[in-house]
Amino acid sequence: MLHNPHRITWTSEPVQEERDIPRYPFYQQTLPPPSTFSAWVLPILLFGLTVFTTLWAGALHVNTRPTTGAWDFLTKYPDSLLNGLPFSATLLGILVIHEFGHYVLARIHQVPASFPLFIPGPPQFIGTFGAVIRMRSPIMKRQALFDIGVAGPITGFLAAVIAVIVGLSFSYIVPKEHAFGLQLGEPLLLQGLAWLMFGPIPPTHDLVLHPIAFAAWFGFFVTAINLLPLGQLDGGHVAFAVLGKKQRQLAYITVPILLYLGLTGWPGWIVWVGMAGIVGLAHPPVTDPDVGLGKGRQWVAWGALAIFIMTFAPVPFSIG
Numbered sequence: 001m002l003h004n005p006h007r008i009t010w011t012s013e014p015v016q017e018e019r020d021i022p023r024y025p026f027y028q029q030t031l032p033p034p035s036t037f038s039a040w041v042l043p044i045l046l047f048g049l050t051v052f053t054t055l056w057a058g059a060l061h062v063n064t065r066p067t068t069g070a071w072d073f074l075t076k077y078p079d080s081l082l083n084g085l086p087f088s089a090t091l092l093g094i095l096v097i098h099e100f101g102h103y104v105l106a107r108i109h110q111v112p113a114s115f116p117l118f119i120p121g122p123p124q125f126i127g128t129f130g131a132v133i134r135m136r137s138p139i140m141k142r143q144a145l146f147d148i149g150v151a152g153p154i155t156g157f158l159a160a161v162i163a164v165i166v167g168l169s170f171s172y173i174v175p176k177e178h179a180f181g182l183q184l185g186e187p188l189l190l191q192g193l194a195w196l197m198f199g200p201i202p203p204t205h206d207l208v209l210h211p212i213a214f215a216a217w218f219g220f221f222v223t224a225i226n227l228l229p230l231g232q233l234d235g236g237h238v239a240f241a242v243l244g245k246k247q248r249q250l251a252y253i254t255v256p257i258l259l260y261l262g263l264t265g266w267p268g269w270i271v272w273v274g275m276a277g278i279v280g281l282a283h284p285p286v287t288d289p290d291v292g293l294g295k296g297r298q299w300v301a302w303g304a305l306a307i308f309i310m311t312f313a314p315v316p317f318s319i320g
Contacts (some may be wrong), residue, residue: 003304058084
């Protein structure tokens with residue numbers, strides 16, 4: 001996820017040609033360098049903690065020995081943590097590739113950005129709340145906004161596709177009476193790949209995902225969430241770069257749809273709408289709204305829309 005903490009209004013006269021636009025306003029060119037702690041220590045520390053919590057989560061999900069909870073599992077079977085390696089390595093690999101997609105394009109466009117900051121989470125779920133890259137200044141150019149915003153979802157998606165193909169090869173089908181626990185929504189891409197690998201699955205059976213495929217499923221989920229056309233999400237950056245001020249209208253259409261899905265299916269959508277509303281549904285302006293994206297970027301935008309359609313699940317989770 002790309003996090004741009006600034007909301008600004010540009011008051012200079014319109015500029016007609018891209019070559020006349022300064023890469024940054026003056027205050028961006030004089031930013032002091034980040035501290036060593038902010039630039040290196042904090043990202044490494046958070047990543048190390050997230051490696052631990054995702055290993056813990058992955059090992060807990062495949063545990064078959066008696067335990068009364070996550071902490072009891074850790075204290076009783078600390079040697080089992082490495083059993084979570086397939087899940088942890090896959091999930092963190094997808095997130096790292098997603099975030100470095102943003103980071104590399106930010107460097108190419110000379111936008112100052114931090115290394116990915118991973119957020120540890122409770123092991124009862126997946127052990128992480130994802131990761132963000134902090135932009136130390138606003139992204140002021142339309143093409144840069146598009147490139148940086150779309151790079152993460154596309155690279156993360158490609159990594160997740162490879163992972164899910166590998167993971168499905170280790171997955172298996174069982175009768176529904178032998179399946180229990182968390183039921184995952186089935187995005188269109190996962191349905192298609194499962195059909196190719198297993199054929200039609202009878203309604204009396206369920207597909208049990210290997211931890212690698214389970215992590216890849218979360219890669220799809222993260223991709224779909226980030227491509228929502230809201231505010232400071234990756235999809236908000238992309239939508240604003242493509243549609244300009246019409247991005248706000250698209251956001252206002254998206255919100256009631258998510259609220260409906262939250263009230264009738266997965267309540268988490270209501271939480272996401274609330275978080276997006278706090279940050280802001282509309283996107284800050286750019287300095288060069290009249291500069292075109294070009295046909296290549298337009299095709300990439302259609303590709304991002306296709307990725308969203310293939311990875312979105314209206315009801316991501318349910319208890320079976």
